Amino acid sequence: MRLGFIGTGTITRAVVTGLIHVGAPFEHICLSPRNADVGIALAALDPRISVCGTNQQVLDASDVVCLAVVPTIAPEVLGALQFEARHHVVSFIAGVSLAALQRMVGAVDAIVRAVPLPAVAAGMGSTAICPPDEITRRLFAWLGTPVEVSDERKFDALSAVTxxxxxxxxxxxxxxxxxxxxxxxxxxxxxxxxxxxxxxxxxxxxxxxxxxxxxxxxxxxxxxxxxxxxxxxxxxxxxxxxxxxxxxxxxxxxx
Known part of the structure; x- marks a missing residue:
């Protein structure tokens, strides 16, 4: 699995730390240049982790792309990128629907929403996923308990509980x-x-x-x-x- 993260904040740090903690198999992880200190610290954990010069370089080197930017800048950040049909997009962006994400990233292999919580850093806790998706389920099964729902109303309810x-x-x-x-x-x-x-x-x-x-x-x-x-x-x-x-x-x- 070639993973990329657009946005390098608290949740990205927790997910990447968790993948290292549990020994999850992956080919490499590419991080966006945002929050350089966090990216550098994560890259020091494993030689397969690197910080790219631009967000586009993250996309070009990745198949599974995790979106972890704040909602207010999501249209600007994602609108500047060229997604490809091969990209499997997993969004951590709160409050941005699947339909809105589709408009931002265009035609891609899949778009999935997920709510990973800080405990994934220790391979614990649960992650809500919508819609059900094998790749996303496998990713978060390494980090705890994935809970899949088929519609966004249910996903919003799980989000509210957080x-x-x-x-x-x-x-x-x-x-x-x-x-x-x-x-x-x-x-x-x-x-x-x-x-x-x-x-x-x-x-x-x-x-x-x-x-x-x-x-x-x-x-x-x-x-x-x-x-x-x-x-x-x-x-x-x-x-x-x-x-x-x-x-x-x-x-x-x-x-």
Missing amino acids: ATMASFYAVLDAQAEWLVQQGIDHDSARAYLGGYCRGLAHETSESGASFSALVAASMTPGGINEQLHNELSVKGTYSHYREALDHVLRRVEGR
């Missing part, structure tokens, strides 16, 4: 602050909660049980898990979470 990262960490921060108030030093609180979350995440990926089943299995009648869950439910915490996701989805869809 808005929960900050709130996930905010809940952990609230727990850590509470533990500090109980006299536990912050480093110990962070270490404890980090390990606690890893254990819970392992259970979700290894057990195969539904989330509702895991909720039920975590509660004993009259126990502390049941107490906290019931209090949050009564206060409408979970229903408000769903409402907030509805608002995010409307934004993702441009409504």
Whole structure:
């Protein structure tokens, strides 16, 4: 596989780092000259990685082209490039539809949207893909769990869920602050909660049980898990979470 990346930011760094981390097979990776410091650092990881002088040189040397530029400059950057029929285009550009991408890149072998997250750098996490595509699925299977959907409405919903990262960490921060108030030093609180979350995440990926089943299995009648869950439910915490996701989805869809 000859991979090229137009845009060398956080997600490109995570994907390329992950491919090296898991020992994924590829012929070479070509990086655009944007963010030279990131490109140079990635090129130092493996002799098969290089930084090209121009974005067009990335295209000319690649078969699978990953687009990782910000949406506001996508028309300008992509409009200046000459894509070929052989190019398999995988877009990480948020909010830019398949139809809009088609207008920007022209007639190519395939156009796919994907949402890789930072955890791919460690070969973990999940990546949403639309539409289903063998090459993109194989690429992200090396980096975690690819989840394919057939239409962009579903893809937008998966994209909206990624808005929960900050709130996930905010809940952990609230727990850590509470533990500090109980006299536990912050480093110990962070270490404890980090390990606690890893254990819970392992259970979700290894057990195969539904989330509702895991909720039920975590509660004993009259126990502390049941107490906290019931209090949050009564206060409408979970229903408000769903409402907030509805608002995010409307934004993702441009409504």
